[in-house]
Amino acid sequence: MNSLSDNALMIKVKEGDLHTLGLLYERHKKKLFGFFYNLGNNPSISEDLVQNVFYRMLKYKDSFASDGQFGAWMFRVARNVNYDHHQKASKRGFSEEKNIENVNYAMEDPINETQNKKDNSLLLRKALAQLSEEKRQLLVLCKFQGLKFSELAQVLDISEGAAKVRVHRALKELKSVFVQLEKQ
Amino acid sequence: MENFEEESMAYLAGGLSATEESAFEEFLRENQDYQSRFEEVKSSWVLLSALDSPEPSEAMDDGFIKMLDTAERKQAK
Numbered sequence: 001m002n003s004l005s006d007n008a009l010m011i012k013v014k015e016g017d018l019h020t021l022g023l024l025y026e027r028h029k030k031k032l033f034g035f036f037y038n039l040g041n042n043p044s045i046s047e048d049l050v051q052n053v054f055y056r057m058l059k060y061k062d063s064f065a066s067d068g069q070f071g072a073w074m075f076r077v078a079r080n081v082n083y084d085h086h087q088k089a090s091k092r093g094f095s096e097e098k099n100i101e102n103v104n105y106a107m108e109d110p111i112n113e114t115q116n117k118k119d120n121s122l123l124l125r126k127a128l129a130q131l132s133e134e135k136r137q138l139l140v141l142c143k144f145q146g147l148k149f150s151e152l153a154q155v156l157d158i159s160e161g162a163a164k165v166r167v168h169r170a171l172k173e174l175k176s177v178f179v180q181l182e183k184q
Numbered sequence: 185m186e187n188f189e190e191e192s193m194a195y196l197a198g199g200l201s202a203t204e205e206s207a208f209e210e211f212l213r214e215n216q217d218y219q220s221r222f223e224e225v226k227s228s229w230v231l232l233s234a235l236d237s238p239e240p241s242e243a244m245d246d247g248f249i250k251m252l253d254t255a256e257r258k259q260a261k
Contacts (some may be wrong), residue, residue, distance in 0.1 A: 022248075029240060047244040139235075149199050161187075164187070164190040171228045
């Protein structure tokens with residue numbers, strides 16, 4: 001079972017073998033957690049959002065196209081989960097808006113890295129927080145989806161060429177903001 | 185080369201086929217004036233690789249198992 005592709009596993013889930021979702025969870029939980037975390041959600045909320053993705057995968061399993069790409073489908077679900085979460089939060093009048101102050105919890109990360117790398121990582125998260133939601137998602141998807149532009153294009157429903165152009169623009173802006181923050 | 189920056193990014197991301205990759209490397213070798221443009225894209229790309237995240241907690245696994253168990257019980261009824 002472990003050698004089956006993600007698509008084959010999701011088809012099994014779709015056919016009613018719900019337990020197989022556990023394998024997909026093991027394969028993708030960290031990637032999804034990183035996606036939500038780097039969009040500016042705190043660790044606890046990121047964990048809730050990962051669970052929500054798998055809940056929706058079960059609920060909407062029939063919408064998975066058997067000849068489709070599992071990764072692109074999963075991240076489309078993840079984007080919707082993130083969007084709905086922030087819509088609900090803003091309706092409740094509670095905003096977890098990503099801003100420079102809010103990303104400081106990254107300083108509480110496990111300390112297995114050098115201080116220098118940690119500082120760079122924090123600065124990078126601060127720079128990311130200053131980009132538009134669309135650009136931030138592009139870069140985070142690029143990083144956590146395995147950097148395949150064809151899949152990224154599917155998630156965003158744009159052409160592969162357009163995906164490359166947009167990622168390049170977002171990357172340029174990120175670098176520019178990062179350099180500015182470094183000077184401060 | 186058209187869209188040189190985008191192609192550089194695809195090269196760095198491992199998104200080119202073996203043939204395209206060789207062609208891109210050959211282009212870079214033969215066009216040294218593009219080298220600095222390539223290095224510029226590379227420095228941004230390397231920056232992105234510093235993005236990381238902590239490990240999720242065991243509570244997330246527990247919550248998933250509980251959710252799956254509930255769904256399976258519901259299906260069995």
